[in-house]
Every structure is written in structure tokens, then in C-alpha cells.
Amino acid sequence: MSLRVHNSLSRKKETFKSITDGHVGMYVCGPTVSGESHLGHARPFITFDVIYRYLLSLGYKVRYVRNITDAGHFEEEGREAEDKISSKAVIEKLEPMELVQKYTNLFHWAMTQFNNLPPSIEPTATGHIVEQINMIEEIIKDGYAYVANGSVYFDVEKYNSDFSKKGQPYGLLSGRNIEEQQDTTRELENQDEKRNKNDFALWKNAPPEHIMRWKSPWGEGFPGWHIECSAMSTKYLGDEFDIHGGGMDLIFPHHECEIAQSTVCNHKTPARYWLHNNMITINGRKMGKSYNNVIKLSELFGGTHPLLTQAFHPMTIRFFILQTHYRSTLDFSNEALIAAEKGLKRLWEGYENLQKLRVTSNQQPETETDSKALKLLGEFDEFMDDDFNTAKVLANMFELVPIINGLKNKQLEADTLSPSTIQSLQQKFKIYLEDIFGLRGDSVDNEQLNGVLQLLINIRKEAKAKKDFVTSDTIRNELIKLGVQLKDEKDGTVSYSVN
């Protein structure tokens, strides 16, 4: 069995083979910290966190690099050239780095909420200005960039004609044909500095009012958007590394440009496997700033957005995302999240029940259920090896839940499953749910609350014994209103779950 991944470069599933045995280098495009993260941002970071975790579970030593873009991107909206961070800083009356710090902190907070593992290295663009300048100088020296009015542009035309001969034309990743694009690119004004519409900025001359600026051989300015990823991935992962990840919307132009820059400097396509997650949509439309339809993570966790009827736990979001294959769009709605919340609750309670199952008999039954369970369990690895199909693993888990609950509630014979099957279930569920999927329950380990509830449970029990159902039902119903659900177990005990 071996891992197969869908490579955007070939548009096919390929068997994954790392460049260095036992090691994987993975670069994932991180956030631009000029604003608060929204639900759409959550998807890549959760997706690649699970990929990272799965690679670790396969025994790879992984260097996972995820950048923070804290040097404003050059933005072209019609004729205006604008730096996102600079302009936002002016609006919020903050020093640019103050703004960047604020949103970096918020981003890290969200990542913690999602239980994402921290990357091995989290480099910032502003911390690598020197590397970026060096790289730009190299590209100029090789003749693939030119200086104009203190800015530097990448010469896409020249790159394409030279590298096409080597089988590396510009547009390799996105399937774009540069000749065809000439006619289809939209008219942008103030583009006279560029020799060609397809050329992109490596370095941008900073106008006097621009507050984020660095000295460079070409005057004071700031780096173009694409160069930071090339510079930082090369620095920490080398000329060629295993996996480059990000959202599908980055394929063009961002990743295409990265490939061009890195190929000039390092003479290789930087990464072997390009993995891209699909978008989260809302009413069938991509959630994005430009569409003005984003739901911020803080609004989601707090239930403060008008489209939401309640707050949603970060784990619900995580589970919601994992229920879909990462390369499919995922349509968000309040209803879908509620469904995910209930599903996760059921799954997690099944998981907890499973861990409490005691192995008593030592028989090795040949029951159909036993072999079914083993089959479902065995497929976990197959599904993950098939381009990280978390959705199918979860479906199998849900098929196992009734067996687990049936055993717990004695609706199934105690020896329906063999002890070894139960142990495999316990181990595999733990590895998958906690280590690979990164899910966790909110364990209510509150002795005070537990004590209070035990008291109420005992009072209710006494009331029931006296057939005082008014009292017993009051306790049960009032607790439900407070989010505590009492469960009368088969053996006469009472347990509870807190929402």
C-alpha cells in the first residue's frame, strides 16, 4: 500500500515518493495578516494540517513550512496600486507592524482553536527581505527581469520562450497558454512600466506616502507578492522539495509565478507535488473578500453572524471540513453546520463508549459483524492513501458506531467482536480521530459540575422511586434547557453529556 496524491501539475493521482527517503519537505502558503481570518481560510490550514499529521503517522520526518505574509501585497485595482497592509494600517491608525502583529496573533489563536499543529518553520516575508532581494538580483543577472522606474518586473515573455524549449513553459501548472492570453487579459491602465501585460512585479518602487519600505539596489520599495514564497521555500526546503500546497485560487498567478522565479534561480520546478484544496462556498459562490460574503472565524465561534442561529465549536468546523474531500467545493450553511455538529457528537460519544469497552471474553468469534468491523477498519489506511479521503474514513467510522453502541448497551452479544478486534478498534479510532484528524472532545473535567449533577441525578432517582414524576421530569427538562442531557442507561445508571 502506498500513498497516492493528486498532483495539480499532472492533473493526475501519482504515487508519492519523497526526494529523500523518510523525509518530506512541505511548503504551504500561509495567511496575509492584514485582516481577520474567515471560514474560507480555515480550509487549507485544516486540510494541510491533516496531511501533515498523516505524513507523520506514516513515519516521515516532515519539515512543514508555512509563511506569514506581512509585507503588503501589491494590489492592482484598475489604476490604483495599493498595499493592503499599509492602507489598512492608516485606517486603523496603527504602525504597520502593529497591525501585522495583531492579526498574526489572531491567526495563531484560530489555529490553536482548530487544534492545528504549528508548522516546523513559520517564516515572515518582512524577515526575508534580504533573501528576496538576492533572488531578484539573480533573476536580473540571468536576464529574466528588468528594472523600470525603481521597480523590477519578471519578463514572462522571455522566460516562456526560453523555458518552453526545456519543457517548462510559463503556464505549466494552470494550463494557460501565454500566446492565447495576450488577447484575453483585461485592459489595465498604468501598465506602461511593464514590457508585457503578463509580466509581474518582483519589486515595487514605493511612493512617498507608502509606509512599508525597504532599501534595495533599485531604490526604496517593497517586494512583489510572489517572490517571498520562492525565497523562503528555497531557503528552508532547498531547490527542490516534495509538496507545495495552498488554495486552488492560488494556482494562477501566484504559484505559476513562483515556479517561474524558482526555476530561473534553481533550474528546477521547485516542488514535485502541488496539492490544492478547493473553496468553501456560500450559496454556491466562493467565500471571499471580493464577494463580500465572508464569515469571520470569531463570528463563527461566537455565533454573531446574521446567517448563524448559534455559535459553532471549532471542532465542528474541523469535522465539517473533513467530511468532504479536500478537492471538492464545500457549501456552507447554518443547516449544514448543525448537521455536522450533531454528527460529530454522535461519533465522539461512540468513540468514548468504545474506549470504555472492557474486553472480557477471550473467544475468537467468527461472526459476520466481527469480519465486517475488521474490513471497515482496514479500509481507513486505504482511503487515506488514496489522496487523503477523510470523508470515506469518517463514513466507515459511522458504520462502526452502531456496533460499538450496541455492545455498550447490550443490544449486541458481548462476544460479537473478538477481543483483538475491539483492541484494534480502540487503537485505530484513537490514532485516526485524535492524531490524524486532530479532533478532540471538550472533556468536561469539572469536579464541581460533576458533583452538582450527581446530586441532581440522585434526587431524580429518589423521586422516580417514589413515582414523583413531576420532580424527576422537572430536573431532566430544566437540565436540557441548560444544555445538559441526562441519559438513562440500560443498567440503571445515569450518565450525562454537556453541549
Add this chain to the structure above:
RNA sequence: GGUCCGGUGGCCGAGUGGCUAGGCAGAGCUCUGCAAAAGCUUCCACAGCGGUUCGAAUCCGCUCUGGACCUCCA
């Protein structure tokens, strides 16, 4: 206009030739003082029209339709 990807039951969503996906919601039953929880059973699909095939949600063609990228974007 160019490039690409979709259209699956009330909702979300797996699935690339034959086998029940799964979750949520709905219905019935068991259990229960009544419920809840749990278990069991069950209803509701593959945009349309052709074609290939013994057999298609799955392959091919056409039509309709939604979306992404081409500009910052996860």
C-alpha cells in the same frame, strides 16, 4: 472571450462500469412511567436527451445549468 471544474435523494456530501456510501432531517418499531439516548427497520437520488455496453450516477456526444481562475484572493 480563454482555461478548467461541477450538476447525486428535503439539506450537506462519498462514489468512475455491476455491490446499502455516510451524516443531518422524516417515518415506524424495541427499550422507557413518559421521554431522551441507544438499537433495529424504512421513505426520498444520480440535470436532460441520445450513444457505447450483457450492464452506466460512473465512459462518449449534444443540450441546459452552476461555479472557479484569467485582478487581491485560502
